[in-house]
Amino acid sequence: xxxxxxxxxxxxxxxxxxxxxxxxxxxxxxxxxxxxxxxxxxxxxxxxxxxxxxxxxxxxxxxxxxxxxxxxxxxxxxxxxxxxxxxxxxxxxxxxxxxxxxxxxxxxxxxxxxxxxxxxxxxxxxxxxxxxxxxxxxxxxxxxxxxxxxxxxxxxxxxxxxxxxxxxxxxxxxxxxxxxxxxxxxxxxxxxxxxxxxxxxxxxxxxxxxxxxx
Numbered sequence: 578x579x580x581x582x583x584x585x586x587x588x589x590x591x592x593x594x595x596x597x598x599x600x601x602x603x604x605x606x607x608x609x610x611x612x613x614x615x616x617x618x619x620x621x622x623x624x625x626x627x628x629x630x631x632x633x634x635x636x637x638x639x640x641x642x643x644x645x646x647x648x649x650x651x652x653x654x655x656x657x658x659x660x661x662x663x664x665x666x667x668x669x670x671x672x673x674x675x676x677x678x679x680x681x682x683x684x685x686x687x688x689x690x691x692x693x694x695x696x697x698x699x700x701x702x703x704x705x706x707x708x709x710x711x712x713x714x715x716x717x718x719x720x721x722x723x724x725x726x727x728x729x730x731x732x733x734x735x736x737x738x739x740x741x742x743x744x745x746x747x748x749x750x751x752x753x754x755x756x757x758x759x760x761x762x763x764x765x766x767x768x769x770x771x772x773x774x775x776x777x778x779x780x781x782x783x784x785x786x787x788x789x790x791x
Contacts (some may be wrong), residue, residue, distance in 0.1 A: 584757050586764055588643075589737035593770035599644065600637070600735040601779060602714070603786070606648075606727055617748070619667065619755055620722075621715040622646075622731060639702030643762035644736040646697040646718055647780030653726040654693040664721050667756055672763040676719070679772050692781040695720050697733065698762035702742040719759060730786050734777055737765060 589595070604624035648654050659680035665673060676696060699716040716733065739761050743754070765771060 584740075584761065586761060587768075588739055588761055589765050589771070591768060591770065594736045594774075598736050598738075599774065599777075602733040602735065603731065604714075606729050606731050608727060617752055617755065619717055619752070619759075621717050622726070624714045624716065624731060624733075637701055638738070639742040641698065641700050641739040641742070641758050642735045642737065643696075643698045643739055643758075643765055645694050645734045645766070645775045645777070645780055646716060647692045647694050647732040647734075647783075648718075648726060649692045649730040649783045649786075651726045651729045653722045653724045653729070656724065657720055657722050659693060659695050659720065662720055665719060666721075667759050668719065668763050669760055672760060672767065675767045676763055679767060679775070692730075692732070692783055694775050694780050696763065696766050696775075698739070698758050699733065699735070700742070717755075717759065719763065730783050732780050732782065734774060734780055736771055736774060739765075 589598075602624070606622045607625055608623070660677065662673065662677050662680060668676070680696070696719040697716050698719065699714065701714050703713075716731065739758055740754075766775075
């Protein structure tokens with residue numbers, strides 16, 4: 578796949594994730610490069626690559642993936658529950674409506690002991706446009722948050738691959754592709770076989786994990 582080629586609107590088997598998916602990654606949310614919100618207008622939650630736990634797959638291909646993210650209890654998740662997605666501006670209205678219905682009925686609710694589950698799209702790689710010197714994991718939670726959640730623990734359930742890592746001729750083309758990634762992720766997650774996985778207990782299991790935000 579090359580930048581500028583037509584993109585599919587949905588990825589992954591209709592009947593559910595195929596091997597090697599689903600994959601599980603988890604780690605503490607840290608400050609990243611500071612460009613997601615400021616430079617691109619698309620905020621990301623970063624996990625240190627050395628802190629990742631990848632279920633049975635240590636050499637995941639660089640690229641863009643989609644799935645569900647569980648975030649440990651914190652002010653951000655209490656103030657912005659998954660059902661409160663109507664203000665999110667990076668997704669087409671029809672996809673947003675479908676996801677809002679799903680999130681209102683299918684995902685676990687926030688409590689003092691349970692985390693909160695959100696749809697996500699993520700990149701794993703070197704980000705050649707910015708010429709990173711280290712491989713990074715950058716997760717975009719498909720939700721608007723009023724506050725940061727640095728220090729929270731995040732459990733990721735990766736359900737499929739969207740596209741390989743690419744370089745871009747301009748920042749505008751990068752932003753356009755990321756917005757398409759968000760659209761593809763939203764449509765792909767809205768299918769019944771993927772919706773049910775939002776209730777995987779793993780997503781809200783934080784007991785015994787280090788540095789969970791309170």
